[in-house]
Amino acid sequence: MSMLAALIFDCDGVLVDTERDGHRVAFNRAFADQGVAAQWSVERYAELLSVAGGKERMIRHFDETGWPGAAADREALIKALHKRKTDLFMELIEAGSLPLRPGIARLVDEAIAADIRLAVCSTSNERAVTALVKVMLGAERARHIAIFAGDVVAAKKPDPAIYNLAASTLVLDPGRCVVVEDSHIGLTAAKAAGMRCIVTRSAFTAEEDFRLADIVVPDLDVGIGLAQCRALVARSV
Structure with missing residues (x-):
């Protein structure tokens, strides 16, 4: 046995x-902080969850809706957004709100x-x-x-x-x-x-x-x- x-x-x-009230909220705050015109609704985030990984979800979203501005260095943009999003998500965790x-x-x-x-x-x-x-x-x-x-x-x-x-x-x-x-x-x-x-x-x-x-x-x-x-x-x- x-x-x-x-x-x-x-x-x-x-x-x-964490997804609805943690990661989604942190992504939206990161977009606002970085001046990116994106706002993920609960419904949109549900669609993006078919892709694993936060960076990968942003890439899919921008591929489907258009990349911000010229977005000459897409890899750098995704990296910066993800770092800021992680910092914001950490604040939510440390506050014990999840x-x-x-x-x-x-x-x-x-x-x-x-x-x-x-x-x-x-x-x-x-x-x-x-x-x-x-x-x-x-x-x-x-x-x-x-x-x-x-x-x-x-x-x-x-x-x-x-x-x-x-x-x-x-x-x-x-x-x-x-x-x-x-x-x-x-x-x-x-x-x-x-x-x-x-x-x-x-x-x-x-x-x-x-x-x-x-x-x-x-x-x-x-x-x-x-x-x-x-x-x-x-x-x-």
Whole structure:
């Protein structure tokens, strides 16, 4: 029988429902600060979430709507916008205005008590992910959590690269890992890496296709604990 080796969490939409009231707000403030005539509505941001990564979302948006001004150096523009956006998002995190989703702290505590490895795998900026983990989960929990984020891999979700990196770095059997995701692209990445996947639907992803998921729930407080995670990896492949 296989034994659970690790719990791996996505960040945005899984640990904290950050997309609508965190990242989107920070992007819009960054656009205003930099004099860029862009304002992402909730509906527009939902469309852009089909692309993983903040820089990639801005590139798609400007490709579709037109680049600001002459935009001679598009790479520099995207870099400057993303840096400012990250600073603004950090302010939101540090203010404690983005609470953890239900069940996250409990499941992390269960894993720590049982000596199960923990990791966060996210396409978001590493600085923001690290700060979110430390501030929202606390320093004591955070020291047990390995973080893989941002541009640490060349290909972002739905490519499995970030999950493959976590497995190789932490010397984990993918079949003994359970991932918690909230999006179709995250689910696709986790399954392509050979891992089990629990989906917690979030505000922007409730209607996505989650047929590949092992379990789909509104949040982790709906009967999801370490026992259920262990049961997933105990199934014969």
